Amino acid sequence: MSTPLSPTDRTTVRxxxxxxxxxxxxxxxxxxxxxxxxxGVVVDTxxxxxxxxxxxxxxxxxxxxxxxxxxxxxxxVAARWLGRSExxxxxVTLTEVDGLVAARSAFHHSMNYxxxxxxxxxxxxxxxxxxxHALDLTVDHMVPGRAATLRPSTRKELAATAVLxxxxxxxxxxxRAEGPVDDPExxxxxxxxxxxxxxxxxxxxxxxxxxxxxxxxxxxxxxVALGAPADH
Amino acid sequence: MSTPLSPTDRTTVRxxxxxxxxxxxxxxxxxxxxxxxxxGVVVDTxxxxxxxxxxxxxxxxxxxxxxxxxxxxxxxVAARWLGRSExxxxxVTLTEVDGLVAARSAFHHSMNYxxxxxxxxxxxxxxxxxxxHALDLTVDHMVPGRAATLRPSTRKELAATAVLxxxxxxxxxxxRAEGPVDDPExxxxxxxxxxxxxxxxxxxxxxxxxxxxxxxxxxxxxxVALGAPADH
Numbered sequence: 001m002s003t004p005l006s007p008t009d010r011t012t013v014r015x016x017x018x019x020x021x022x023x024x025x026x027x028x029x030x031x032x033x034x035x036x037x038x039x040g041v042v043v044d045t046x047x048x049x050x051x052x053x054x055x056x057x058x059x060x061x062x063x064x065x066x067x068x069x070x071x072x073x074x075x076x077v078a079a080r081w082l083g084r085s086e087x088x089x090x091x092v093t094l095t096e097v098d099g100l101v102a103a104r105s106a107f108h109h110s111m112n113y114x115x116x117x118x119x120x121x122x123x124x125x126x127x128x129x130x131x132x133h134a135l136d137l138t139v140d141h142m143v144p145g146r147a148a149t150l151r152p153s154t155r156k157e158l159a160a161t162a163v164l165x166x167x168x169x170x171x172x173x174x175x176r177a178e179g180p181v182d183d184p185e186x187x188x189x190x191x192x193x194x195x196x197x198x199x200x201x202x203x204x205x206x207x208x209x210x211x212x213x214x215x216x217x218x219x220x221x222x223x224v225a226l227g228a229p230a231d232h
Numbered sequence: 233m234s235t236p237l238s239p240t241d242r243t244t245v246r247x248x249x250x251x252x253x254x255x256x257x258x259x260x261x262x263x264x265x266x267x268x269x270x271x272g273v274v275v276d277t278x279x280x281x282x283x284x285x286x287x288x289x290x291x292x293x294x295x296x297x298x299x300x301x302x303x304x305x306x307x308x309v310a311a312r313w314l315g316r317s318e319x320x321x322x323x324v325t326l327t328e329v330d331g332l333v334a335a336r337s338a339f340h341h342s343m344n345y346x347x348x349x350x351x352x353x354x355x356x357x358x359x360x361x362x363x364x365h366a367l368d369l370t371v372d373h374m375v376p377g378r379a380a381t382l383r384p385s386t387r388k389e390l391a392a393t394a395v396l397x398x399x400x401x402x403x404x405x406x407x408r409a410e411g412p413v414d415d416p417e418x419x420x421x422x423x424x425x426x427x428x429x430x431x432x433x434x435x436x437x438x439x440x441x442x443x444x445x446x447x448x449x450x451x452x453x454x455x456v457a458l459g460a461p462a463d464h
Contacts, residue, residue, distance in 0.1 A: 110289075196434050
């Protein structure tokens with residue numbers, strides 16, 4: 001609870017101040033845990049702007065060139081949202097669901113979750129070195145250490161990859177991690193209330209077609225870290 | 233692959249046609265599985281519109297009053313995005329991640345996932361009956377059958393609950409569910425490629441403070457359906 005995350009009004013949490021975890025460490029941990037982000041862009045082709053939200057792979061470079069560190073969003077040059085985003089304000093939201101909160105009334109039902117909302121000006125990464133770096137980070141975000149085991153990307157591959165950089169400076173984080181908060185009457189009435197905890201679990205890695213059956217150590221380690229049995 | 237999901241251009245999938253599962257059944261199954269949705273709205277307070285994306289609880293009524301069925305998005309009347317949304321176009325995106333695709337090159341790394349993008353005009357639900365219905369559906373979406381076990385919502389609770397209705401008519405679905413798709417040279421080079429499968433797993437339900445220790449059958453069934461041990 002040391003560093004305010006929201007230098008501007010638009011990412012200041014108005015609701016649930018008690019749940020607004022204003023600690024940048026919480027943001028960084030969530031950026032570590034989340035596998036996809038949801039990127040929101042405003043599309044305005046005929047003067048009637050509407051939002052489009054798409055799931056994207058991402059990576060983070062806390063020492064990146066953007067204010068607060070850089071959030072890299074990964075896409076294809078064929079994706080329409082990308083060309084539209086240069087210089088515009090985008091929103092990147094990450095959410096991990098940790099539990100179903102079965103309260104004693106419909107009204108108090110909730111979920112345990114961690115979420116972050118990042119708003120900032122999008123920069124399309126043009127320089128090949130930064131793009132390769134962002135691509136490596138994206139691979140390592142999925143399977144830590146894997147980028148170093150792969151051949152370098154070709155120029156053609158880099159040209160076909162589009163990367164959007166968003167500064168991490170303007171962000172808000174919310175965390176709910178508790179049991180149901182019920183009205184005393186409903187507790188007194190004896191209705192059961194509690195939480196169904198949820199987590200993401202990996203299975204044993206599956207070999208691709210024409211793949212040898214020796215799972216590399218980085219993949220094995222990642223799967224086990226995500227809960228897969230260790231003896232595969 | 234029977235019913236086209238995209239009556240308009242803006243939800244027509246331009247990329248990955250092979251992956252665009254245009255089957256409404258896939259949409260409905262995803263709406264069943266997903267626990268949170270990401271709601272995108274356009275905020276325009278000073279002529280510089282920007283997107284805001286927030287995680288929300290939701291429920292679906294395929295027989296609801298809106299075209300294609302109704303997606304109900306649940307919020308608080310205190311939430312700023314809600315008052316701004318009436319009559320505006322919003323985007324609701326759902327994503328379930330099913331696996332990490334460790335390809336033989338950085339470029340072909342991917343994820344297995346199911347996602348849906350719904351775009352439509354938001355309607356703030358005003359009528360108490362529809363609001364209670366949407367709230368019950370939201371509870372039952374978390375724990376099927378639970379709404380019927382709870383006391384009815386009070387007028388005060390309904391007044392403090394805000395529900396947004398979005399038509400399901402305009403939607404697109406994408407599914408990736410396969411191993412890595414690699415270049416022949418990388419396969420020939422002997423690099424391992426495969427998939428780390430991922431799923432959401434529930435733990436044993438945790439009793440809330442002052443709760444009796446008898447987990448109700450609906451909660452137990454839901455936890456078991458999500459992978460919790462059956463013997464609790």
